[in-house]
Amino acid sequence: MSLAEIQEVPEESLILLSGPPGAGKSTFCHQAVLNGLAMGKPVIFVTTEQSPSGVTGLLREKGMGESVVLSFVDAFTETVGLTCTPRSDTICANCADLNSLSMAATKLQDKIGQKGILLAFDSLTSPYLFCGADITKFIRLFLAKFAAEGNSVIALVDEGCGKEEDLGAMMSVADGILRMDIKENLRVINVVKYPKLEPVKIEVPIKHKPTIKSTWYYEPSVMRQFMRSMFGQDKTVLRREVGDYVNLLWPNLAHWSGMLWDAKGFPTMIYELNKEESSFVKEVMPFFPWRMKLLFKLVNSFQSLGLIPKSFNKVKGMKTISKLGGACIKSAQLERSGTIEYLEDISKADEHYFRVYESSDCCGLEDVGARIASHLPPAMAGQLQGFEKKERDWNAVETKCIGLGDPYCEFKLVPGEIDELKASLEKDSLVIGKIHERLMERVVGFLLDRKPLVDRPKLGGDVHLHVVMHGMGFPHLAGERYTMAQRMGGAKSGREIGKRLMDAGIKEDEAIKRVIAFMNYCKVGKVNLGETVKINENCESMRTKMFTHIKEPSCYFTTGFLNGLFSAVKNQHVREIKCIVAGDPYCEWEIV
Amino acid sequence: MSNDYTSTGIVGADKILGDKGIPRGHSILVAGGPGSGKTTFAMQFLYKGVTEYSEPGIYISLDEDPDDVKKNMSKFGWDLGKLEQDKKLAFINVSPVRVASSEKAGLIQLGMKEFKLIKLLEAIREGIDEVQAKRVVIDPITIFTLQYPDEVERIYAMRDLIADFRKTGCTNLLISELRGTGLEREHQFEEYLAQGVVLLRTVLKDDRLTRMFQVEKMRGLEVDNQPRPYNITSSGIEVYPTLTVFK
Numbered sequence: 065m066s067l068a069e070i071q072e073v074p075e076e077s078l079i080l081l082s083g084p085p086g087a088g089k090s091t092f093c094h095q096a097v098l099n100g101l102a103m104g105k106p107v108i109f110v111t112t113e114q115s116p117s118g119v120t121g122l123l124r125e126k127g128m129g130e131s132v133v134l135s136f137v138d139a140f141t142e143t144v145g146l147t148c149t150p151r152s153d154t155i156c157a158n159c160a161d162l163n164s165l166s167m168a169a170t171k172l173q174d175k176i177g178q179k180g181i182l183l184a185f186d187s188l189t190s191p192y193l194f195c196g197a198d199i200t201k202f203i204r205l206f207l208a209k210f211a212a213e214g215n216s217v218i219a220l221v222d223e224g225c226g227k228e229e230d231l232g233a234m235m236s237v238a239d240g241i242l243r244m245d246i247k248e249n250l251r252v253i254n255v256v257k258y259p260k261l262e263p264v265k266i267e268v269p270i271k272h273k274p275t276i277k278s279t280w281y282y283e284p285s286v287m288r289q290f291m292r293s294m295f296g297q298d299k300t301v302l303r304r305e306v307g308d309y310v311n312l313l314w315p316n317l318a319h320w321s322g323m324l325w326d327a328k329g330f331p332t333m334i335y336e337l338n339k340e341e342s343s344f345v346k347e348v349m350p351f352f353p354w355r356m357k358l359l360f361k362l363v364n365s366f367q368s369l370g371l372i373p374k375s376f377n378k379v380k381g382m383k384t385i386s387k388l389g390g391a392c393i394k395s396a397q398l399e400r401s402g403t404i405e406y407l408e409d410i411s412k413a414d415e416h417y418f419r420v421y422e423s424s425d426c427c428g429l430e431d432v433g434a435r436i437a438s439h440l441p442p443a444m445a446g447q448l449q450g451f452e453k454k455e456r457d458w459n460a461v462e463t464k465c466i467g468l469g470d471p472y473c474e475f476k477l478v479p480g481e482i483d484e485l486k487a488s489l490e491k492d493s494l495v496i497g498k499i500h501e502r503l504m505e506r507v508v509g510f511l512l513d514r515k516p517l518v519d520r521p522k523l524g525g526d527v528h529l530h531v532v533m534h535g536m537g538f539p540h541l542a543g544e545r546y547t548m549a550q551r552m553g554g555a556k557s558g559r560e561i562g563k564r565l566m567d568a569g570i571k572e573d574e575a576i577k578r579v580i581a582f583m584n585y586c587k588v589g590k591v592n593l594g595e596t597v598k599i600n601e602n603c604e605s606m607r608t609k610m611f612t613h614i615k616e617p618s619c620y621f622t623t624g625f626l627n628g629l630f631s632a633v634k635n636q637h638v639r640e641i642k643c644i645v646a647g648d649p650y651c652e653w654e655i656v
Numbered sequence: 657m658s659n660d661y662t663s664t665g666i667v668g669a670d671k672i673l674g675d676k677g678i679p680r681g682h683s684i685l686v687a688g689g690p691g692s693g694k695t696t697f698a699m700q701f702l703y704k705g706v707t708e709y710s711e712p713g714i715y716i717s718l719d720e721d722p723d724d725v726k727k728n729m730s731k732f733g734w735d736l737g738k739l740e741q742d743k744k745l746a747f748i749n750v751s752p753v754r755v756a757s758s759e760k761a762g763l764i765q766l767g768m769k770e771f772k773l774i775k776l777l778e779a780i781r782e783g784i785d786e787v788q789a790k791r792v793v794i795d796p797i798t799i800f801t802l803q804y805p806d807e808v809e810r811i812y813a814m815r816d817l818i819a820d821f822r823k824t825g826c827t828n829l830l831i832s833e834l835r836g837t838g839l840e841r842e843h844q845f846e847e848y849l850a851q852g853v854v855l856l857r858t859v860l861k862d863d864r865l866t867r868m869f870q871v872e873k874m875r876g877l878e879v880d881n882q883p884r885p886y887n888i889t890s891s892g893i894e895v896y897p898t899l900t901v902f903k
Contacts, residue, residue, distance in 0.1 A: 161864045162902035163885040205900040
């Protein structure tokens with residue numbers, strides 16, 4: 065059993081999470097809330113130890129998007145003696161008055177007006193301190209009842225600041241009991257009881273997560289397959305059934321869904337991840353097919369003989385390398401992410417310009433009023449960094465873009481920081497909304513009227529599986545915020561598509577069928593809909609598999625997308641039960 | 657909602673009244689302590705009656721100046737003056753206290769009971785005719801009964817009043833003071849005469865006030881007679897019919 069499994073609070077259940085202060089209860093609870101949101105559940109957060117804005121801030125740090133609004137019962141402000149101002153999404157209550165808590169939550173419940181709400185109560189300790197053993201009545205008569213009405217409840221309580229028998233009485237009502245503790249560098253979660261699960265003890269190492277984890281991991285066999293697929297003769301080594309190419313709309317949808325959820329964190333993460341991945345160009349050399357290896361060896365020896373300039377600071381050096389077909393230029397062409405040309409006329413020492421025709425990031429998003437390439441510029445910067453043995457930090461920023469109305473994209477590469485980089489990565493919600501709308505129009509146009517998705521005059525509509533990386537594929541390297549953006553963003557897109565089909569008068573089953581057909585058309589994998597959703601050769605997990613040795617379900621975008629779709633169309637949810645990353649032969653989702 | 661019943665206009669209260677409301681033409685005693693929201697309850701009944709159920713109403717004040725009531729209620733966003741102008745709502749001031757005090761300071765006029773009852777009934781009939789009322793509120797009935805120190809007379813006067821109401825077909829609320837916390841108390845005789853009794857009780861525990869709404873009796877209806885929490889919010893009274901009161 066994994067941590068993720070108990071961080072999804074089942075319906076009609078009251079889960080009590082206990083532990084000493086600092087055991088990580090709130091963090092656990094926040095994750096459960098984010099998971100609930102990802103499943104499309106409405107969330108009521110009862111906060112007693114922190115203001116609603118404080119909680120929102122923490123959730124945002126973990127990747128909750130700016131546009132997501134939770135319903136709050138603010139039992140903090142008034143309890144500490146401040147004046148609480150009710151807002152449309154916040155109702156005030158007082159920890160000293162259990163009635164006010166139940167009334168506030170009920171009012172929000174009525175407003176939400178549907179079942180399947182996740183109520184998070186952080187924590188019961190405050191009302192317990194005010195109301196004593198009455199809290200057990202509250203748990204029984206309100207929280208347990210609330211759960212029994214088809215909702216999920218997770219409530220936190222501190223161990224060690226009350227009578228042992230009161231804690232016992234609280235636990236007797238709960239459907240699930242999780243006791244958390246801290247031991248040296250381990251977080252121990254004792255699953256005392258849990259619906260449909262056997263009691264177990266889970267130990268999680270406490271980690272301090274940077275945006276990107278420092279240790280990169282390559283699965284050698286997968287890496288070799290990727291290299292063979294891209295540079296070798298055999299174009300279907302990765303996916304024998306559907307081939308190694310995916311319609312570029314799918315990775316772009318994943319990328320912009322993530323942007324929709326986390327406009328601040330996501331673009332920087334993607335930039336850093338792509339740059340970092342490409343900077344390992346020398347380390348992955350052994351995996352290249354022999355012809356490529358030979359080429360690199362030749363370049364190396366020419367360099368040491370002085371026939372080719374050693375550094376990339378001069379235009380001449382870059383020109384020679386480009387002519388020879390630098391790794392990125394070559395691979396961009398092979399993976400069909402664009403045709404790259406070095407612009408020697410406007411380049412200077414340590415300021416190189418490249419032009420990209422038919423960039424897969426940007427085609428289909430013409431003239432949206434923003435620079436949109438997310439993948440080639442950082443990848444190229446990373447490669448330069450790699451070739452220079454990481455002596456300098458190269459960066460890249462787009463100077464022309466199809467998204468700005470230019471006929472092609474251009475970007476410049478310089479060592480060191482670029483001032484306008486941050487501004488070009490982060491986009492305001494208006495622009496993101498516009499881009500996402502453009503993608504939605506394409507998808508829905510295809511679904512309703514079989515309008516073509518995207519086509520490029522020379523490179524066509526497909527990109528190599530390798531390109532899927534820029535939107536999906538790094539979950540275990542990038543951590544929670546990234547996976548959250550993938551999942552939540554996916555859910556938003558799935559829901560939006562579902563809703564639009566329903567609005568167009570398409571019947572439920574037909575709507576699902578059409579979206580599945582769309583996924584098959586995009587060659588996401590071989591998607592089959594039966595009692596479950598099964599995807600053979602799912603591009604997301606095929607790509608993720610390269611970067612991880614963690615064997616657990618990891619299709620964050622696909623899961624979010626299916627979840628959003630099913631919840632909008634049939635009020636159902638999906639759960640990934642099998643995953644290629646986890647070692648299963650295919651990815652599978654049960655429909656609940 | 658069936659035609660035999662009419663909605664209270666109080667969020668959550670109809671649910672307690674068997675999902676139906678108050679039987680039409682019945683006299684309901686609404687008893688509560690000071691600050692429990694009796695007048696708010698009554699005005700919400702009248703206001704929602706006009707605005708949501710097209711049932712005009714009259715408010716008969718035996719105590720407070722109707723202008724004060726109108727002003728107080730504006731905090732809930734209810735424009736009662738407008739409804740009055742549109743002849744959907746009538747305010748009738750028959751306050752014996754104030755009439756007396758203006759003439760003879762400090763004295764409450766007693767005696768002439770028959771006249772008082774007749775005067776009250778007349779006022780009610782006039783009011784009903786004026787706006788074609790379907791709902792009537794007397795706030796508070798206590799002032800009326802106070803005029804009959806003799807218990808037998810008091811009961812007869814009350815019975816006559818209720819019988820007269822029955823004839824008009826108007827659903828009416830009789831507002832009454834509730835002494836004590838309402839947890840342990842003597843029943844007032846009005847409770848026996850009225851066809852329904854609603855209690856708005858407040859309990860002070862430590863320094864927190866708990867409000868409880870309870871339908872003690874409602875003739876002709878299966879009701880939930882457990883106390884349920886209620887709240888006075890910026891939009892009026894809200895009752896939470898599914899919640900248990902934590903005292």
